[in-house]
Amino acid sequence: MATSNSSTNKGIDNKSLTQGVGVVISDDVEIGDNVVLGNYVVIHPGVTIESGAMIQDFVVLGRQPKTGKKSTFPVKNIDARTVISRDSQIGTGSIIYRGAKIGRDCFIADQVIIRESTIVGEETGIGPQTNIKDGARIGKQVKIQDHCHITEKMIIEDGSFIGPGVITMSDKYMGRDKSINMQNSPTIRAGASIGGQATLLPGVTIGQLAIVGAGSVVTKDVPAKKVAVGVPAKVIKDVSDKQLNDSSCQIH
Numbered sequence: 001m002a003t004s005n006s007s008t009n010k011g012i013d014n015k016s017l018t019q020g021v022g023v024v025i026s027d028d029v030e031i032g033d034n035v036v037l038g039n040y041v042v043i044h045p046g047v048t049i050e051s052g053a054m055i056q057d058f059v060v061l062g063r064q065p066k067t068g069k070k071s072t073f074p075v076k077n078i079d080a081r082t083v084i085s086r087d088s089q090i091g092t093g094s095i096i097y098r099g100a101k102i103g104r105d106c107f108i109a110d111q112v113i114i115r116e117s118t119i120v121g122e123e124t125g126i127g128p129q130t131n132i133k134d135g136a137r138i139g140k141q142v143k144i145q146d147h148c149h150i151t152e153k154m155i156i157e158d159g160s161f162i163g164p165g166v167i168t169m170s171d172k173y174m175g176r177d178k179s180i181n182m183q184n185s186p187t188i189r190a191g192a193s194i195g196g197q198a199t200l201l202p203g204v205t206i207g208q209l210a211i212v213g214a215g216s217v218v219t220k221d222v223p224a225k226k227v228a229v230g231v232p233a234k235v236i237k238d239v240s241d242k243q244l245n246d247s248s249c250q251i252h
């Protein structure tokens with residue numbers, strides 16, 4: 001693994017590195033063998049890119065979080081490294097913040113935002129224009145489709161499926177009641193499936209291998225292996241044995 005020590009791409013001495021034009025590699029960047037960097041990739045300090053990773057055009061890696069002066073959630077600089085593990089792909093225009101760790105063989109599509117200190121497990125895919133907030137914990141072999149909002153510190157366990165446009169919430173009273181913990185994110189247990197455009201309210205847990213129907217608004221926990229649909233979501237039946245057996249996540 002080659003380590004940079006200058007403020008331009010001249011600092012990396014790695015003959016197996018392929019890179020386009022306009023690439024910026026800051027100090028304290030480590031790059032493994034056979035890495036591909038597209039055009040205009042910007043790599044801030046404290047980034048490790050493991051071997052075989054492919055970083056597409058206009059990607060920003062290792063960005064420090066910033067907020068406005070009056071933001072409800074002031075942020076501080078993160079010291080932990082940003083890691084893109086081996087053989088992962090980061091799509092065009094994506095931004096991976098400081099301290100985020102992307103597991104091996106992940107596919108991160110175009111214009112995805114992954115905020116600081118988030119962890120993404122191996123072989124997970126994240127669709128275009130999805131926004132994963134800070135400190136989320138996403139398991140391995142998870143599929144998150146496009147245009148999702150995954151709220152801060154959310155836990156999404158292995159093998160879950162999140163359909164397009166799923167929105168998850170963490171602050172029930174939208175900042176109006178300071179006595180209530182404002183970070184009360186939902187949890188999605190292993191192998192659960194969330195239909196497109198479903199909304200998960202703060203603090204709900206979707207049980208193992210449960211299914212939430214498209215467009216549902218989930219206000220209460222959904223037990224394991226149950227199907228819940230509607231606004232507000234109600235359990236209508238058990239997940240069928242066939243669907244349990246066909247699930248990509250065999251947890252019984």
Ligand SMILES: CC(C)(COP(=O)(O)OP(=O)(O)OC[C@H]1O[C@@H](n2cnc3c(N)ncnc32)[C@H](O)[C@@H]1OP(=O)(O)O)[C@@H](O)C(=O)NCCC(=O)NCCS
Pocket residue numbers: 163164194195196197211212213214215216227228229230231236
């Ligand atoms: C929840 C779901 C899996 C249920 O499918 P199913 O087991 O075949 O159930 P059915 O279609 O027989 O529906 C059972 C009942 O629930 C209702 N229902 C089904 N899905 C619903 C939904 N998303 N919202 C509200 N009601 C729903 C049906 O109208 C039916 O009601 P009825 O008994 O009064 O006629 C499916 O409807 C769904 O929403 N899938 C999500 C698809 C998706 O988002 N994919 C993303 C990737 S493309």
